[in-house]
Amino acid sequence: MRAARVAMSRASLRASWHELGRAIGVAVVPAAVAIAAVFAASPVTSANAAQAAASDPITPAEQLIFMAAHMQGIAPQTELDYTMASPDAKPAGEDRVRVLVTSPNNAKADAQVSDGTGAVPLPNSGLQCNPVIIYFLERDIAEMERLTGGKKRYFQQRLRLALAAGPTIETVRREVDGKPVTAQQIVVQPYLHDPNAARFPEYTGKRYTFLLASAVPGRVVQIRSEVPGANNDFAHPVRVETLSYQAEVRKLAPAPGAPASGPINAPTGAPAKPQANAPADATHASR
Numbered sequence: 001m002r003a004a005r006v007a008m009s010r011a012s013l014r015a016s017w018h019e020l021g022r023a024i025g026v027a028v029v030p031a032a033v034a035i036a037a038v039f040a041a042s043p044v045t046s047a048n049a050a051q052a053a054a055s056d057p058i059t060p061a062e063q064l065i066f067m068a069a070h071m072q073g074i075a076p077q078t079e080l081d082y083t084m085a086s087p088d089a090k091p092a093g094e095d096r097v098r099v100l101v102t103s104p105n106n107a108k109a110d111a112q113v114s115d116g117t118g119a120v121p122l123p124n125s126g127l128q129c130n131p132v133i134i135y136f137l138e139r140d141i142a143e144m145e146r147l148t149g150g151k152k153r154y155f156q157q158r159l160r161l162a163l164a165a166g167p168t169i170e171t172v173r174r175e176v177d178g179k180p181v182t183a184q185q186i187v188v189q190p191y192l193h194d195p196n197a198a199r200f201p202e203y204t205g206k207r208y209t210f211l212l213a214s215a216v217p218g219r220v221v222q223i224r225s226e227v228p229g230a231n232n233d234f235a236h237p238v239r240v241e242t243l244s245y246q247a248e249v250r251k252l253a254p255a256p257g258a259p260a261s262g263p264i265n266a267p268t269g270a271p272a273k274p275q276a277n278a279p280a281d282a283t284h285a286s287r
Helices: 002-012 017-024 031-039 046-055 060-067 131-148 152-164
Strands: 078-085 094-101 112-115 169-176 179-188 207-212 220-227 239-251
Touching (some): 060 169, 060 179, 060 207, 078 131, 094 131, 094 239, 131 152, 131 220, 131 239, 152 179
Antiparallel strands (some): 078 094, 094 112, 169 179, 207 220, 220 239
């Protein structure tokens, strides 16, 4: 009964990654029910909650992206730096995204995310994943809403369904900071067979690529979205947004009443400039 009540309450809340995380954090709620409650087109009731748990298990792709402990081994006051390459980023089409870990392994899911606009509040409470994933998806879905006039909940649902369909997780070799790493790659096209795709035909072929590696702090090597050119031409995309890992920076905790100190163990050189279509072009400092 308690599980059903919690599932129903989650279903009545707004569609967001935050409710996904909070629901997953309640052990009595099956994870599949939690995700269904967030992204389902209709409310989850006590009658269909059990059915969702049985018929809609969490896929390995969902597990890897949203539920894995990406921040395991990351000490407090460690900053993970990323470059966001986007036609909307200013100046020069790039932005720096920073994730500051404040609890060991981000156990409290309280890492702070900031970009060129300052602190970025995110609906990621309770999620074990690297919050930069939520940052990218929130930004992307907001852009889809703005560009198409569609609704945020709808785009969340399409992405959720694409991941729930069990996409292939491919093992690939990539280079990070001049060193080869083994990574896991997930590619989805949420709108490819969307019955409402006629409302936004230019985005039907949009593709998302998630690249994660256990050897990289925070696991996220790169996340990329691409809108192909005519005839599904990804060689000449009309829009590409890429978030790439750059560095791990260890910071000193400020003394009581004192301003925060500058970083230590920072990279000695400027991080490599990411290429929008490259799968992994980031650098990182040694721990």
